[in-house]
Structures are given as C-alpha cells and as structure tokens.
Amino acid sequence: DAGITQSPRHKVTETGTPVTLRCHQTENHRYMYWYRQDPGHGLRLIHYSYGVKDTDKGEVSDGYSVSRSKTEDFLLTLESATSSQTSVYFCAISERSGGSTDTQYFGPGTRLTVL
C-alpha cells in the first residue's frame, strides 16, 4: 500500500462546470502523476509534478491544469468540463526502487462522468 488516496471516488457533473480532483499521499514522495484511462487507449499521462510548485505537461494535457502547493497533495482541475473528459482518473507516485528507474504506484482512481 503506497498510501495514496483520491477524492472524490465518483463524480457526475455537467458540461461547462469546473471540477477538481484531489490526490493525497502519505509517503512524502517527490514525483506525482495524473493519468486518464479510457477503453482502447490504455493509461495516458495528463500532467506530472517533480516537486512543490514544479509541474509539467504530459501527453494529453489540453483542458487540464494542476497545482501542487504541498508535497502530499496534487490537484487536477478541469476548468470547464466537456463530455470528452468522461474517464477514470488515476494518480500515481514514484518510489525509488533501487534500480535505474522509479516504480510508479497508483491510487484507487476517480470515475468522472460529464453529462
């Protein structure tokens, strides 16, 4: 258990409304990630953070913004939700594995439906 929680776990919203998803970790890891998972696409990186106030874009960042004001919290915001953002969103953290790369551990996910 990597100590990752996501909130809310489920959310239904309407097109055009703002939505914020929260990822909280208890292990003080430096790297945090937001992915979305859709049928036929696998997991795709939206944004990631490599420290407090340090963030960068991933593969599918259009329509999303992120913020990290504390090590333990990474927020994903949809400024104006669209139906194409209906998806399951996963947060992940990196934990040094001792090899040449870090292993990512995932949270339980948030299912978002935009009507």
Place this chain on the structure above:
Amino acid sequence: EDQVTQSPEALRLQEGESSSLNCSYTVSGLRGLFWYRQDPGKGPEFLFTLYSAGEEKEKERLKATLTKKESFLHITAPKPEDSATYLCAVQPRSYNTDKLIFGTGTRLQVFP
C-alpha cells in the same frame, strides 16, 4: 514513435492451463519495462520491473521475461483469482523523468 502493443486483447483459460501474455515495444532506448495487474474498479497494482534483455522476475505463478523487442508474462497453472487485466508499460531512456507509456492491456479470465 515510442509505443507498446499487448496481445492478445483477451484470454480465457481453464484453471491450471498455463499460457503467456505478450508485450512488444518500440522505444528509443529502454530504461525499464513494467508489468501491472488491474482488477475491475481498482488502480493498477505493481508486479515487476525489468531493466535489460535476458532478465527474468518471478512471483508466485507469474514469471516475466524481457528481450530487446518484447516481454512475456508467463502464467503457470493459473487460478480463478489470477483473473484481471495485465498492463505493460515502458519507460524510454529519452525521457528525463519517470513518465511511462502503457499498452492497452490483456484481459485474462481463468475459469474453474
């Protein structure tokens, strides 16, 4: 372009019937290849990391192997509790962070 392809998309096995899942990849240098298990409604659960061709890792009924172009996840004498979607991901050496490229997964069903 870096990409990962998993096959088959779905696999149905009888309990005890061994088989293999395939993950083929094209990347500009490989830092690591990862296998995850995902149960319905849950987040991916880490299984293995492989770093170089020839490497093998085992955990209970699962064994992961790696070549320069693909990885296999061998399942020996599977049980119904092994039913899940298995995800493969690669980390290209060209990335300066731990970003991953995922395949679309293999959905495994094991029947008693």
